[in-house]
């Protein structure tokens with residue numbers, strides 16, 4: 467007689483509902499949401515620059531990024547189109563690390579991406595271990611359609627803040643709404659407060 471198979475095959479445990487923000491549903495796949503085409507980005511010429519109202523501008527090449535301390539971590543991501551994906555695994559560099567020598571002179575950051583996409587955040591949402599520039603997803607190089615070679619990841623806010631193909635930050639004198647912030651999405655986008663649109 468064959469040994470008894472342990473576990474419940476074909477039946478996965480239900481998701482803890484307390485991990486799904488209001489108005490969201492659980493998604494096992496990884497949808498692709500891009501306004502426009504995927505821009506070509508080559509690590510040989512890739513740079514990430516920090517400028518605007520700063521004491522010291524910075525430019526990182528791909529080699530510079532890889533030489534910085536790397537973090538591997540697991541987080542949940544929440545798209546404003548109502549899907550939430552649990553336990554996504556990433557590797558990348560903390561924004562705290564990228565801003566170490568910058569000496570910011572303002573509290574407002576415009577996040578720029580290859581291809582022209584922008585989003586914006588107060589500095590406090592990018593620092594304190596809350597945001598990363600990531601290049602690896604579940605142990606594999608990040609696919610181009612998901613923002614590879616590198617994207618911003620800000621998992622505590624709706625996923626439109628996580629700019630794919632990120633290329634730099636500009637510190638601005640005041641709040642400068644980015645692409646979706648100009649097109650009806652909320653200024654901050656906290657999924658636990660359901661901050662989806664301007665009117666929320």
Ligand SMILES: Nc1nc2c(c(=O)[nH]1)N[C@H]1C(S)=C(S)[C@@H](COP(=O)(O)O)O[C@H]1N2
Nearest residue numbers: 497498499500501579583612626628629630
């Ligand atoms: N450069 C760029 N970044 C972007 C977007 C985009 O259109 N361009 N879309 C945003 C939105 S609205 C979402 S929901 C996520 C989707 O990321 P995914 O395609 O990896 O799921 O990327 C965000 N970052």
Ligand SMILES: [Mo]
Nearest residue numbers: 499545546626
């Ligand atoms: Mo989105």
